[in-house]
Amino acid sequence: MNKVLLLIENGFEDTEAMYPYYRMQEAGLEVHVVGPSKGTFHGKYGYPLRADMTPADCDLEEVAAVIIPGGHAPDRMRTRPDMVRLVREAVERGIVVGAICHGPLLLIEAGVLRGRCATCYSGIRSDLADAGALYEDSKVVVDRNIVTSRIPSDLPAFAGTLVAMVQKKTTQPEKVGG
Amino acid sequence: MNKVLLLIENGFEDTEAMYPYYRMQEAGLEVHVVGPSKGTFHGKYGYPLRADMTPADCDLEEVAAVIIPGGHAPDRMRTRPDMVRLVREAVERGIVVGAICHGPLLLIEAGVLRGRCATCYSGIRSDLADAGALYEDSKVVVDRNIVTSRIPSDLPAFAGTLVAMVQKKTTQPEKVGG
Numbered sequence: 001m002n003k004v005l006l007l008i009e010n011g012f013e014d015t016e017a018m019y020p021y022y023r024m025q026e027a028g029l030e031v032h033v034v035g036p037s038k039g040t041f042h043g044k045y046g047y048p049l050r051a052d053m054t055p056a057d058c059d060l061e062e063v064a065a066v067i068i069p070g071g072h073a074p075d076r077m078r079t080r081p082d083m084v085r086l087v088r089e090a091v092e093r094g095i096v097v098g099a100i101c102h103g104p105l106l107l108i109e110a111g112v113l114r115g116r117c118a119t120c121y122s123g124i125r126s127d128l129a130d131a132g133a134l135y136e137d138s139k140v141v142v143d144r145n146i147v148t149s150r151i152p153s154d155l156p157a158f159a160g161t162l163v164a165m166v167q168k169k170t171t172q173p174e175k176v177g178g
Numbered sequence: 179m180n181k182v183l184l185l186i187e188n189g190f191e192d193t194e195a196m197y198p199y200y201r202m203q204e205a206g207l208e209v210h211v212v213g214p215s216k217g218t219f220h221g222k223y224g225y226p227l228r229a230d231m232t233p234a235d236c237d238l239e240e241v242a243a244v245i246i247p248g249g250h251a252p253d254r255m256r257t258r259p260d261m262v263r264l265v266r267e268a269v270e271r272g273i274v275v276g277a278i279c280h281g282p283l284l285l286i287e288a289g290v291l292r293g294r295c296a297t298c299y300s301g302i303r304s305d306l307a308d309a310g311a312l313y314e315d316s317k318v319v320v321d322r323n324i325v326t327s328r329i330p331s332d333l334p335a336f337a338g339t340l341v342a343m344v345q346k347k348t349t350q351p352e353k354v355g356g
Contacts, residue, residue: 015193015225019200022193022197022333023334026333026338043223045192047223100258126180156201157198159204
């Protein structure tokens with residue numbers, strides 16, 4: 001239960017991927033980078049990050065959190081049924097799922113936002129509302145196991161919240177369900 | 179005493195600047211980005227970061243830590259007497275000074291490494307030794323107020339150590355001197 005999955009594709013917002021990547025390691029968690037294939041992907045500015053797993057390799061039993069950075073990557077990931085399925089299953093199992101900036105596009109595609117409070121990059125605010133979410137303009141919004149943020153400067157609040165939720169979960173008896 | 183200075187120039191290693199930038203904010207500290215001039219600088223991969231101060235604007239009285247990321251930036255910063263002086267004064271005052279990767283070039287230039295244990299990117303190891311430092315191949319080396327690391331994957335240890343040292347310092351009575 002100490003694993004974290006960071007979902008990427010080419011075009012991820014560099015810091016929105018790299019900050020949680022190292023932050024979760026700093027918190028003592030084992031971070032796995034999940035891509036459409038194994039190998040190196042590049043951020044919007046070209047920062048390289050190696051995916052060591054694909055969705056087919058993921059066993060959610062051992063996963064404490066799933067994190068979805070923004071940038072152009074979520075627009076690509078939402079077209080992959082295996083990525084979308086992974087996100088839906090994680091939310092349904094009550095795993096902490098964090099999405100920032102354009103990351104909530106994957107939550108929309110997974111159909112998990114109806115009636116849930118959430119935030120996102122301002123440009124996709126209408127899509128979030130159309131998917132049934134209750135939009136809030138805050139640096140971090142927590143609705144049960146779904147954690148969302150808007151922009152890179154929200155990263156301290158976003159990551160701090162994720163670390164606190166995961167640590168609370170990994171030190172308490174397991175509960176299944178959102 | 180809750181201010182952190184992050185020293186940059188063009189070509190900073192993107193994550194080595196951005197991780198401490200947000201991590202120190204997450205720890206409740208006020209981060210100021212110090213450049214050769216005010217304005218936006220770009221990392222090795224092009225990530226933008228705005229400097230809001232120059233060395234002339236810095237009052238070390240209120241500073242808890244100075245952080246020097248790697249990349250090509252330290253090679254530029256070491257040619258600027260005001261940057262070098264800032265680093266030397268910070269070390270002499272006992273302020274926590276962290277440098278990662280090529281960042282220790284600025285410590286070499288400031289002449290503060292003689293007899294101190296330190297680490298750095300492997301390529302500048304000889305320079306570190308020639309400057310009188312005792313090189314150690316560890317992910318983070320602490321010698322009194324000087325904290326050094328080698329590469330981006332050391333960032334969790336580097337930042338975790340800096341946060342712990344600054345928090346210890348900001349909650350204890352002030353001591354002057356290294």
